[in-house]
Amino acid sequence: MSLQIDEVPPSEAPMDLLLLADPSEDAVKEYLNQSRCFVAYANDVVVGSCVLKPIEGGMVELMNIAVSPSNQQSGIGTRLLRNVIDKVKESGARGLEVGTGTFGYQLTFYQRQGFRVARIDKGFFLRNYPEPIVEDGVQHKDMLRLTLEFCGDTSQQRTV
Ligand SMILES: CC(C)(COP(=O)(O)OP(=O)(O)OC[C@H]1O[C@@H](n2cnc3c(N)ncnc32)[C@H](O)[C@@H]1OP(=O)(O)O)[C@@H](O)C(=O)NCCC(=O)NCCS
Numbered sequence: 788m789s790l791q792i793d794e795v796p797p798s799e800a801p802m803d804l805l806l807l808a809d810p811s812e813d814a815v816k817e818y819l820n821q822s823r824c825f826v827a828y829a830n831d832v833v834v835g836s837c838v839l840k841p842i843e844g845g846m847v848e849l850m851n852i853a854v855s856p857s858n859q860q861s862g863i864g865t866r867l868l869r870n871v872i873d874k875v876k877e878s879g880a881r882g883l884e885v886g887t888g889t890f891g892y893q894l895t896f897y898q899r900q901g902f903r904v905a906r907i908d909k910g911f912f913l914r915n916y917p918e919p920i921v922e923d924g925v926q927h928k929d930m931l932r933l934t935l936e937f938c939g940d941t942s943q944q945r946t947v
Contacts, residue, residue, distance in 0.1 A: 790863060791828045792870050800824040804836045807853040810920055818850045825874075827854075827867045834858045835867045839874075845881035846934070868900055872935065882936035888912050888920060888927030902933040 797819040805815050818840055827835035837852040849871065854864045875883050885902065887893055888911070911930035912920055920927040 788829050788861070788863075790834075790866055792825055792867060793828070795824050795826050797822065797824050799826075800838070801826060801833050801836050804833070804853040804855060805838065805851050807856070808851045810918070811916055814915075815851065822850055825867070825871060827863060829858070829863070835863050837867055837871055839871060841880070842884065846884050847875045847878070847880045847882075849883055849885040864896060865899070868896070872900060876937050880937070882934055884932065884934045886911070886930045886932050888930055889922050889925075890931060891923060894931070894933075897933050900935065902935045905932045905934040907931055 800815075800819055802812065802815065805819075806812060809815050815838075819838060822838045822840040824838050825836065826833055833855070835852075835854040835858070838850040840848045840850050842848045849868075852864065852868060852871075854867070872883060883902075884905070885897060886908065887897070908930040910928060912927040916927075
């Protein structure tokens with residue numbers, strides 16, 4: 788399947804897709820204004836989207852990534868993620884960071900591209916979301932922070 792990935796103005800972000808990854812429309816609208824939004828098209832149909840926000844320390848945060856339900860598990864998310872990793876790397880940023888409340892398949896999705904666990908923000912979802920977020924019967928409480936550093940990450944060295 789040929790995939791085209793374009794940057795769009797935040798006002799044209801596909802909110803229905805972004806809400807799959809973050810159920811708070813208010814939160815999505817807030818970070819969209821300080822971010823860059825990318826949309827993936829297959830045969831001119833929107834199939835995926837992601838949002839990147841510059842944060843402190845020369846890092847960029849992947850605020851949101853989502854693929855339309857009927858197109859999931861066909862490799863689109865991986866291609867979109869790899870594409871934005873390349874874009875962030877080319878921009879000269881130190882690395883990419885992502886926070887997730889799920890410790891399920893999404894963890895593998897990021898780890899396969901080299902993301903590593905940086906820290907856990909305990910109680911993040913309890914403090915920041917008025918409504919409980921529940922996935923597969925488990926309420927999101929803590930946020931797992933993952934990073935992909937492009938250079939100078941000495942923690943990748945073997946210690947044997
Ligand atoms: C996370 C997401 C963007 C991945 O996109 P995708 O196009 O489905 O991902 P891919 O097809 O590239 O799959 C990559 C791997 O992810 C895993 N995966 C993806 N969807 C999965 C699912 N529903 N169940 C189990 N594993 C899944 C698999 O390990 C897969 O590898 P495999 O094909 O070798 O089995 C997409 O599933 C999605 O939009 N989910 C809802 C929103 C979300 O959770 N966003 C991330 C918030 S942290």
